[in-house]
Amino acid sequence: MRMRRKKNLNDRLKRVSSLIVENPTEKKGSWAEHLGSKPIHLEIGCGKGKFICDMAEANPDIFYIAMEKVANVLVAAVEMAFENNLSNVLFIRGDAALLSEYFAQGEVSRLYLNFSDPWPANRHRNRRLTSKGFLKMYSDILSQDAMLCLKTDNRPFFDFSVAELKSCSWEVKNITFNLHGLLSPDEQVNSQPQSEHSIEGADNGACTPRYNPIGGAVTEYEEKFSSKGVPICRLEAHPPSN
Numbered sequence: 001m002r003m004r005r006k007k008n009l010n011d012r013l014k015r016v017s018s019l020i021v022e023n024p025t026e027k028k029g030s031w032a033e034h035l036g037s038k039p040i041h042l043e044i045g046c047g048k049g050k051f052i053c054d055m056a057e058a059n060p061d062i063f064y065i066a067m068e069k070v071a072n073v074l075v076a077a078v079e080m081a082f083e084n085n086l087s088n089v090l091f092i093r094g095d096a097a098l099l100s101e102y103f104a105q106g107e108v109s110r111l112y113l114n115f116s117d118p119w120p121a122n123r124h125r126n127r128r129l130t131s132k133g134f135l136k137m138y139s140d141i142l143s144q145d146a147m148l149c150l151k152t153d154n155r156p157f158f159d160f161s162v163a164e165l166k167s168c169s170w171e172v173k174n175i176t177f178n179l180h181g182l183l184s185p186d187e188q189v190n191s192q193p194q195s196e197h198s199i200e201g202a203d204n205g206a207c208t209p210r211y212n213p214i215g216g217a218v219t220e221y222e223e224k225f226s227s228k229g230v231p232i233c234r235l236e237a238h239p240p241s242n
């Protein structure tokens, strides 16, 4: 089903356009010149932006770039960063399939895949963001010692991702099948970041902590699923050395 175009989408995008990179291809190879010497952490499929905004606020020494292909969704993320005056986050409206046109070799030092669409049908496996074609692109843009961090509620997608990463010679580590079960509720609550962003229409899951010392900021989907008791899988992976 196609998403209905949100009312005033263009006006909303225009208001926050200072945080949207219009021509990311022009920045390829020169992101550091534009952003200073901070390491770049990239999230693909940022949704409504809670993860990237909370991470940016908690880690001022990192520069965050969030990519989202659906404008209706992206606009909520950019508005959140804008309303919170975040100066270390930018957004790309685009498809991960074009990543290698946006970033040169080694420009990104961390990649986040949070609750990526699982594309369950086998005929769609190449669309999964952890399929071989995407992994090759990631290893091209990631720096040495860079890390990919993945969280999902979808066990078949998680198992596929582990298998695909290993078959492409990534070093997979710190696998958990129950991220929020690793720490006591007290430990999780005590590690919440100082501020709380709010977004229209977000499900703020009453009993899920907003931050996890291992998994970082809790995403919209993570909040939704873990508040229903669905275990969250997480892994870290290092790309093969070239």
Ligand SMILES: C[S@@+](CC[C@H](N)C(=O)[O-])C[C@H]1O[C@@H](n2cnc3c(N)ncnc32)[C@H](O)[C@@H]1O
Binding pocket: 044, 045, 046, 047, 048, 067, 068, 069, 070, 073, 094, 095, 096, 097, 114, 115, 116, 117, 219, 220, 221, 222
């Ligand atoms: C299931 S949602 C998860 C959103 C968010 N990361 C979270 O955890 O709450 C997946 C998001 O990824 C975006 N997405 C899927 N494939 C993408 C691609 N190839 N490039 C950029 N964004 C993509 C979708 O539009 C959607 O907003």
